[in-house]
Amino acid sequence: MCPSPKPSDPSRVSPQGRVLLFLGLLALALRVFHVLAMGDSPYFESPAMDEAYHADWARALAAGETFQEGPFFRAPLYIWFLAAVQKFFGAGFLVPRLLQSLLGVATTVLTHRIASHLFRPLVAHLSAFLVATSWVLVHFDSQLLIPTLAIPLNLAAILLSLRAGRQLSTRSGILAGLAWGVASLARPNVLLFVPCVALWVHRSARSASRAGSRVALLLLASTLVPILPVTAYNRVVGGDWVLISSQAGVNLWIGNNPVSDGSTAIVPGTRGGWWEGFHDAVALAEEAQGRALAPSEVSSHYVGQALDWFTREPGAALRHMLWKLRLFWTDAELGNNLDVSFFAKHFDPLSRWNPIGFDLIVGLAALGLVLCLRRRRETFPVWGFVAVYCLGVVGFFVCSRFRAPVLPLLCVLSGCGLEWLWLRARSRDWGRLLRGATLVLAAIWLTHQRPAAMRPSAAVGHLQLAQAAAESGDHDEAVQLFERALEAGGENAQVLYGLARSCRVLGDGPRALRLVADSVRSISEAAGPKTPGLTELRGLWVALLVEAGQAQEALVRADEFLRSLPDEVPVLYGRALAREATGDRAGALEDLRRLLGAAPDLEVARVLYGQLSR
DSSP states (O other): OOOOOOTTOTTOOOHHHHHHHHHHHHHHHHHHHHHHHGGGSTTSSSOOHHHHHHHHHHHHHHTTOOOSSSSOSSOOHHHHHHHHHHHHHOSOSHHHHHHHHHHHHHHHHHHHHHHHHHSOHHHHHHHHHHHHHOHHHHHHTTSSSTHHHHHHHHHHHHHHHHHHHHHOOHHHHHHHHHHHHHHHTTOGGGGGGHHHHHHHHHHHHHHTTSOOHHHHHHHHHHHHHHHHHHHHHHHHTSOSOOSSOSOHHHHHHHHSSTTOOSSOOOOTTSOSSHHHHHHHHHHHHHHHHTSOOOHHHHHHHHHHHHHHHHHHOHHHHHHHHHHHHHHHTSSOOOOSSSOHHHHHHHHOHHHHTOOOSHHHHHHHHHHHHHHHGGGTTTTHHHHHHHHHHHHHHHTSOOOHHHHGGGHHHHHHHHHHHHHHHHHHHHTTOHHHHHHHHHHHHHHHHHHTOOOTTSOOHHHHHHHHHHHHHHHTTOHHHHHHHHHHHHHHHOOOHHHHHHHHHHHHHTTOHHHHHHHHHHHHHHHHHHHOTTOTTHHHHHHHHHHHHHHTTOHHHHHHHHHHHHHHSTTOHHHHHHHHHHHHHTTOHHHHHHHHHHHHHHOTTOHHHHHHHHHHTO
């Protein structure tokens, strides 16, 4: 009889290793299939909004070109990754999306390692299986967005922090701190958790009667090592004192203002496009301050705006925070780029029938959390990250990709809950099994209590497909898709604006004018003049009146809108058209100069100004 191989025999793979290998291959297969299926999306090779911003920035970086003056507006690590991929593999988005499938495998493996550190092997296997198959995580690994890199970096930092808490060595503390610093270069809000985990390391050491202050301090200090070169770059090259990125103040105001819905990423009074909204937000801040502002000063301005609102209307601000907390734990994948549920399931049949979504994971995690209460100190890096990260997102605004980083940790808790249910079933402990299952079902039910104001996913998805069709010039298809969006979600400023524009291109000016006039009135009465998307509708109304030969009526409308919201870019452009149509060229030039001061990126305004200046 041959002797059994030694544990060190490299030809031997342990049962746990075989399970993990299978889970990694499963994660990879699902992600590669999803990427290939998403190739039918109009946005696959023509990204929009944040995906387009990341792709353009990476393309410029790979070519050695300057993309955006000043310090980093957004944390740069994911863009560095994307630029490196483009540098080696050339333009196009199939290769980076496929390579990101490997990051999804890393997320699966790291989740397994975290769960193995705290629980029995079955919990680790179940946790990793949930991560490998969660359609939300599968989808985000195909997108040109930050979570695909941020999530495995966060998990690596948590795993190293768990090891630091157990080993209490200089090396473990430094490695954990470095990992958190690198993770913050993808999503800086993880820095909120670093003091918490350092305190946990210190308290873990104290409970073991060992001095842990040194390790905790090393963790905190090491976190700064990857960050400080970025800060130095921002100061020396960007000319401004910015720690990592300057977008925090704008994001705070987006999510904490009197007309915020807690999810839509639009600064009140600005246009909806990425660059249009960016330039408008800077212009509004500079107009309010009466001078040119550095990026850090723009951020500080909007922090002040949000704090002022908190001070003036504390009751409304508190209710809004609770509303955002509800949004965070609702089973709706709120997309501030493309609608997550619609696009994932519209193009990928596997996602369409995949039951492992946010609701199931949260339901099982609720049971796992209860079970972990007896070991709450030991398991703090898992549930503590979920709690702190949740509050960090709710403090700004809620969307699916901001929420995604908690999913793997919720899967760890879910694995704990699943194992407990399995053991109760095996032992025929029907009473405890029923109580545990009731808790899971109650948590799932709570996630399904979606607020009535939340727009249906189909409405948002059809809107975004319609916008892609209009952008490609297929306005007949766009009209049909806009109409489907209206049927699915009711009156909406963005849908009506797009529908009116497509009708206008197709030569149906009267319908476009009627749509815009009716919608501006009804939306203003229902939601107020600062409703996101309404500024474009008002500008289009004025322009359509000019085209219909009603220049005087256009001037009346433009003056009415500008009295309530001065310097509204689309309305100023419409009024310039109306003034030119009535023979007031000097007035038109005055409006255009004012407009270009607020929105220097508006090409049509520059062209018109050049024509009228001759």
